[in-house]
Amino acid sequence: MFERQAQLTEPKSANRIIHSGTRLRRSGLTVYSSCVFAVPRQYLESSLSTMPGPLIHDEVISHTKPALINYVAAIFAAIGSFLFGYDSGIISSVISSSYTEFQAYMNYPSDNVTGAIVSVFAGGAFFGALLAGRTADWIGRKRTIQLGSIIAIIGCTLQTAAINVAMLIVGRFVAGFSIGVLSMIVPMYQAEISPPHARGLLSGMTQWMISWGFFIANWIGYGCGYLKSTAQFRLPLGIQIVPAVLLLFGMFLLPYSPRWLAMKGRHEEGRATLIKLHGGRRNASISAVEAEYAEILTQIEWEKENLSSNYWDLIKNKPNLHRTVCGCLVQAMCQWTGVNVNNYFGPTIYSALGYTGHTTLMINALQSAWGLVVTFIFISFVVDRWGRRQPLILGALLLAGCMAMEAGTSSHFANSEYHNSSMGIAGVAAVFLFSWFFSFSFGPVSWIYQSEIFPMNLRALGTSVSTASNWLNNVIIAQITPYGFSSLSWKYFFVYTATNLSNCVICYLLFPETKNKTLEEIGLLFGDTNVRTPPTHSIDSAGIEQAAVTDIKPPGEPGQHHIEYSGDKAV
Template sequence: MRGPLEKKKPYFGLTGGWLTFWVTVACATDMSLFGYDQGVFSKPISIYRENEIQLTIFDTGGVVISQDYLEVHGLVGKTTISSTVTAIYDVGCFFGAIIAFTIGEALGRKKSIMIGTTVMAVGTILQASSFSLPQMFVGRIVSGLGNGINTATAPIWQTETSQLKWRGKLVTFEMMMNIAGYCLVNWINYGFSFVGGPVAWRFPLAFQFVFLFVLWFTTPWLPESPRWLIAHGREEEAIEVLSCLEAKPKNDPFVVSQCREISFSVRYERENGVRWRDIFKKRENDTKPLRRLVLGAGSQFMQQFGGINIMSYYFPTVLTNSVGLSDELARLLTACNGVSYLMFSGIAVLLIERVGRRGLMIASTFSQFACFLVITILLRYSEASDQGKEYASASVAFFFLYFGSFGIGMLGIPWLYPTEINSLPMRTKGAAVATATDWITNFAVVEVTPIGIDNLGWKFWVVWTVTNAVFLPILYLFYPETANRSLEDMDAYYRSNPSLIVVNDSDAISRKRPAKYVVHEAEVVEKTAAGKNYASDGTVDHIERTSQEETDF
């Protein structure tokens, strides 16, 4: 029985792995909703075949093929407008990420996600109850705004509350759940396509509330990011969160030393950081905010221009138009591909720490390049050879392999990398810029694909072969490893004024945590334990460290 003066345990008494588990539940639900919301609408596409006058329409599935939906919104025969209704969601997501960029740091991780979830709920209600095209347009934009806020915030929250050994696995797992949400909605759409009527499209839209309710009931009681708390002067709360996440007492030397390291990084960044209006000016002793921002956003750019959303939105169309399969077989192969895609994304969870972010991005991109190269060759010969059907059919295996190649690396790492590479004061802005980059390039790729498929034929695939080839030397030369390093290790790395080209620095590209960081952490913990730099209740007493001490490190 708890005594009258005994303090109630925070987070229902959960600590360590169990507390991290529930943060992961919230973040994974957020990303599952992201995948579901992307898949609930599809991209219709119109193709004019050579020497034909009649317009042939292929559809990827989703609510837009429901006859009742088309009639209610006056979209029968209006493929271009229907496509715009779908695409406007990406624009909403872009501006949602910009909102996270502007106010996310002030609100914190939890409040941002709660606001984004509530905005998505409003958008879901507007869509599921829609009886006019303007209402559906507004609903799509509003949902996009909420999703943009959430997708810019959830990976940061997970990153900043996870232990070093779990951080990469958990964020990658969230992207696996993104694919799970995408697969789920495909099967829901498929099942309700046999029902017809309003329920065939209203139910899949309303089903998003399952995810929203989970977020509403988990996020409020979970811990705020301890790094955000320290950055906003709430150190007592931060050390309580750190002690719960680490399952250690508040006055444990490891907990206090972590708080010390985070506090120093925050103070150093504030004293030496660059204002936004000066970010393009060279400074000798800055913390390389622009370089880190570009690396994070660049990973999202490469994800999109690696060709994934050609497949995600248009795969049945690709199979029917480029390969020559029947519509029924294309739909079946698309469903089967979704399952294999999910399995490959699960493999990434096992590889992310062993192979590292840098290694997986390079391997994933090289494999994507190889797949597109073979696809281009096979489709070229399918048009020029008497055995064209056989060549085209052979390309299907490489389309499947492409999804697997993307799933093991470029699916999840571009969402993880910006949260690791950016400093704490820049982390919200860096992740938001990366997320906005993802959504605007997503929109561009998806909009150009119908034109490319229609006009270029097999030559369309040359474009994506080249883009993946170009990305390989960029990843190899400029991207440092972030696996098996604390977030504060990355700050220390950039304070050392490293070269732009990383391949000559073994510490920058090593998959293992560099020895100097391990030694430094052990020394800090030892000094903290011996120096009594904390009060008996765990509150940090003297967390500052001299600039000379850090410079020596």
């Protein structure tokens, strides 16, 4: 018999959970883990208003190194993000004046029709993102990615075979719907298979692969511009079917999210998947695996008993409202940086800066290559060190300066008959600098942040609504930008100078830092209640290790408790 006393703090409302090296019994569920068990159920029921935080100390999990399978799964799933970048990027080439075959075949579409071709894609993505919020929980993250790839194949086929503008618009809507699904689910899947200190890198693969998509699209768009048949636009639109098919069949080889498996009660699969994500049985730290799975299970079980999963829950209490506001705002602000003004209308901007013909397409392609390199540097070396908050605040300030610079250089060409080539170069430099700063801030961080701030019961819905916010604002910008340029000319860039300055203030006031925390720990940052004490070690030789006390003191009991351990039981 071993005796130990613990002096504990006294929270306003909490329950008592004792941890050691044996098993956790809770709600009729027995979990073999490095966390032991909960004390009588009435203690839990006396404090259901308090969200239990992590059962284990972050030292156990937060230093787990990512395994090869983490990288493979994150990169391969991000083929969905590649489709996002490619389908978004290729349209700027196809609708440009340089694509004379497209212009003639589609009867020289007006600005209104061109705007519809661009914006209907984002409209489809809006609805796709909302659908994925439900399917992510119903059929899982993995199957939802495959669903998105099937829809992408259909959309690609319709666009490639389009015989008129109406068919092209339908194809763009279907393709957009698929991208809405994929843009919502891919970063969430990446976040749920990533260890905390590498989550920025692995979730940041979303933006990196979006950049790859834009890069490939712009260079293919540049090359196909020289073709002299309908292949000029059918070939670049049709190429995207290749990654869609690859994603569909390749996902069969990748693991499910262990958190989704736990949520569905498939515990043996969930634990086996977590071992695989920790490097397999030969390389995994079993104590870390057990600790992490116990933490996941406890969070899920508590949420199942005490929380629901519907849209009202996203706003019905202060912590969830804060999360939802942050998730929707980070995506809306991403659009109001002006990134898609440059992406969708890049050739138009370069024409306004004095460049013509295929030169505009080449500059667009070079700009996408620049963004690709910078994004890789950021997700590899910066985001998990600097975090999320600082890059957003600094990035917003720098992006405001770039938009002011674009306005200044464009005004020279609008107001002068004698064009200075140096001003044209300065204008292109402003766009390149914008790409750099965007890739160091809102580009990757918006996808990382929205995928990690919601609790398990609301993660799919919250990420869905946040992604839908991105696409809703994308639609608005795609619709107003042609009119903005025609009505305000170069002054239109100042709109985004103002929005970026606003973004800076919002990020400073509202956004907590989430780096290096488990998905279950992040809830504390948004106001979920938890009281913890540091873990102790090696209680006795019977194998009870790393005991800790969490969420302490049932109502009506004193703050000091006497605990007796005998083997794997507490008496």
